[in-house]
Amino acid sequence: MRAQFVFSEIGIGLKRNLTMTIALVIVMTISLVMVGAAWLVRAQVNEMKDYWYDKVEVTVFLCGGNSTSPNCGRKDVTQEQRNQIQTALQSTPQVKEVFYESKADAFQRFKEQFKDSPDLVNNVSDDALPESFRVKLKNPEQFAVVASAFQDQPGVDSVQDLKKLLKPFFDLLGLAQLASLIIAGIMLFAATLLISITIRVAAHSRRRETGIMRLVGASNLYIQLPFLLEGALAGVASAILASGVLAACKVGFDAVVAPKLKFTEIIDWGPVLGVTPLLLLIAVVLSSAASFFTLRRYLRV
Amino acid sequence: MIRLEQVSKSYPTSTRPALDGVDVDIEKGEFVFLVGSSGSGKSTFLRLLLKEEVPSAGRVHVAGKDLSKLSYWKVPALRRQIGCVFQDFRLLPNKTVHQNVAFALEVIGKSQSAIDRVVPEVLDLVGLAGKEKRMPDELSGGEQQRVAVARAFVNRPMILIADEPTGNLDPSTSVGIMKLLDRINRTGTTVVMATHDAAIVDSMRRRVVELAMGKVVRDQSRGVYGYGA
Numbered sequence: 001m002r003a004q005f006v007f008s009e010i011g012i013g014l015k016r017n018l019t020m021t022i023a024l025v026i027v028m029t030i031s032l033v034m035v036g037a038a039w040l041v042r043a044q045v046n047e048m049k050d051y052w053y054d055k056v057e058v059t060v061f062l063c064g065g066n067s068t069s070p071n072c073g074r075k076d077v078t079q080e081q082r083n084q085i086q087t088a089l090q091s092t093p094q095v096k097e098v099f100y101e102s103k104a105d106a107f108q109r110f111k112e113q114f115k116d117s118p119d120l121v122n123n124v125s126d127d128a129l130p131e132s133f134r135v136k137l138k139n140p141e142q143f144a145v146v147a148s149a150f151q152d153q154p155g156v157d158s159v160q161d162l163k164k165l166l167k168p169f170f171d172l173l174g175l176a177q178l179a180s181l182i183i184a185g186i187m188l189f190a191a192t193l194l195i196s197i198t199i200r201v202a203a204h205s206r207r208r209e210t211g212i213m214r215l216v217g218a219s220n221l222y223i224q225l226p227f228l229l230e231g232a233l234a235g236v237a238s239a240i241l242a243s244g245v246l247a248a249c250k251v252g253f254d255a256v257v258a259p260k261l262k263f264t265e266i267i268d269w270g271p272v273l274g275v276t277p278l279l280l281l282i283a284v285v286l287s288s289a290a291s292f293f294t295l296r297r298y299l300r301v
Numbered sequence: 302m303i304r305l306e307q308v309s310k311s312y313p314t315s316t317r318p319a320l321d322g323v324d325v326d327i328e329k330g331e332f333v334f335l336v337g338s339s340g341s342g343k344s345t346f347l348r349l350l351l352k353e354e355v356p357s358a359g360r361v362h363v364a365g366k367d368l369s370k371l372s373y374w375k376v377p378a379l380r381r382q383i384g385c386v387f388q389d390f391r392l393l394p395n396k397t398v399h400q401n402v403a404f405a406l407e408v409i410g411k412s413q414s415a416i417d418r419v420v421p422e423v424l425d426l427v428g429l430a431g432k433e434k435r436m437p438d439e440l441s442g443g444e445q446q447r448v449a450v451a452r453a454f455v456n457r458p459m460i461l462i463a464d465e466p467t468g469n470l471d472p473s474t475s476v477g478i479m480k481l482l483d484r485i486n487r488t489g490t491t492v493v494m495a496t497h498d499a500a501i502v503d504s505m506r507r508r509v510v511e512l513a514m515g516k517v518v519r520d521q522s523r524g525v526y527g528y529g530a
Contacts, residue, residue: 005407005408208391208393209393209404211391212391212393212404212405212408212452213408214377214380215351215380215385215391216380216381216384216385216405216408216409216452216456217376217377217378217379217380217381217382217383217409217456218377218408218409219374219377219409219410220374220377222408222409222410223408
């Protein structure tokens with residue numbers, strides 16, 4: 001196999017097909033960006049789930065002056081009720097850990113969370129936030145058991161599942177992920193068709209050469225390799241471009257969006273860099289397969 | 302070297318078979334003219350030798366191999382033993398004379414040093430020494446056909462197939478090409494040439510196989526083109 005010959009053939013092919021190749025690379029890049037975006041959204045969701053699920057899962061809010069729950073009857077929780085609830089929680093088998101958060105603690109945390117919005121903090125008095133027990137479950141799925149057991153206990157305002165609170169948000173992210181996967185699928189399909197057309201045009205524009213190659217006994221590999229590599233090269237270029245676009249998105253996200261998102265962590269560079277091999281793999285496999293099957297039809301011995 | 306046993310070939314688009322029970326035996330080193338009117342089966346005959354077509358019935362042996370038993374990935378090896386020349390030359394217009402001939406070796410993976418050695422030799426043989434850097438459109442028809450012959454012969458095939466090699470050339474140029482083919486034949490290469498050119502067949506006095514309606518109607522050693530065929 002004479003590498004120099006193969007490479008010069010690829011160069012000739014790419015030049016001859018330049019407009020087609022550019023179109024192919026653009027479509028492929030966009031589809032790969034979609035794939036990568038789906039991947040990164042998933043990583044982000046996992047990151048947030050880790051962050052949140054690691055924290056308190058169930059909050060048992062206790063009655064305070066502002067409580068509207070009929071359970072409280074507009075009265076503050078008594079010390080006795082508080083102790084009862086805590087003991088009951090600690091003896092519930094599903095519960096792993098229980099933390100008490102006083103009104104002062106809650107206010108402290110609130111101030112910390114919204115330290116960039118002093119107006120908001122100043123409008124909230126230091127006893128406006130309810131005291132609560134923050135409960136960690138052995139198995140986060142068992143929320144319903146704990147909720148039903150404590151919902152009607154005297155002194156309990158409400159039981160709130162953080163997971164439930166976050167569910168619409170996670171659902172939204174899941175939907176975004178699904179949407180980008182669907183778009184990616186459609187785009188990849190279009191890219192596959194484009195590869196097939198590009199290879200067909202390339203094979204047609206080089207039919208003299210391939211005709212002579214067949215005639216003088218060049219092997220199939222020798223005849224097809226320039227076309228295969230052409231497709232693969234376009235794929236690699238697209239994957240690199242797509243990775244670049246995703247990295248740029250990450251930089252932009254860090255600079256613009258991340259400072260405003262106090263409540264969670266943003267994925268670090270790990271998944272963003274990890275997506276490149278995935279995209280390379282998809283691009284190369286897809287374009288090689290598309291070229292291969294096209295060539296089998298158009299460049300038979 | 303080449304043997305066809307009861308070979309028939311039908312195309313799905315035609316009711317009459319292109320070849321019908323053809324028996325031909327060609328020895329190593331022979332020079333054979335394949336004559337007959339258009340549609341008599343000459344081209345199908347040649348395509349069978351390259352396994353560009355497979356016969357509907359019968360067997361084709363080329364260079365000691367039964368082509369029906371030759372798997373597809375071995376077809377390139379077969380074709381390396383057969384050189385081909387056509388009426389329309391089939392040169393690559395964007396390559397020089399040297400590059401055109403070298404291409405045939407490059408694509409079968411020959412080393413650059415071998416190419417550099419062999420290509421000038423064969424260009425000298427066909428009488429194109431000094432014209433290596435010309436482009437095909439700067440050459441006369443006869444010269445272009447010489448390039449094609451050089452490309453067909455550069456890998457020293459055992460068999461040379463020529464499909465109307467003089468069809469596009471004037472008579473005096475044709476004589477030059479025939480002298481060249483004769484010279485190649487004298488190196489021991491078997492030559493099979495399909496032609497319509499009566500003057501050439503008559504002057505060469507070589508073996509003549511005549512096809513009509515897909516059948517061999519005449520097989521003469523030292524034959525002539527025929528009687529108004």
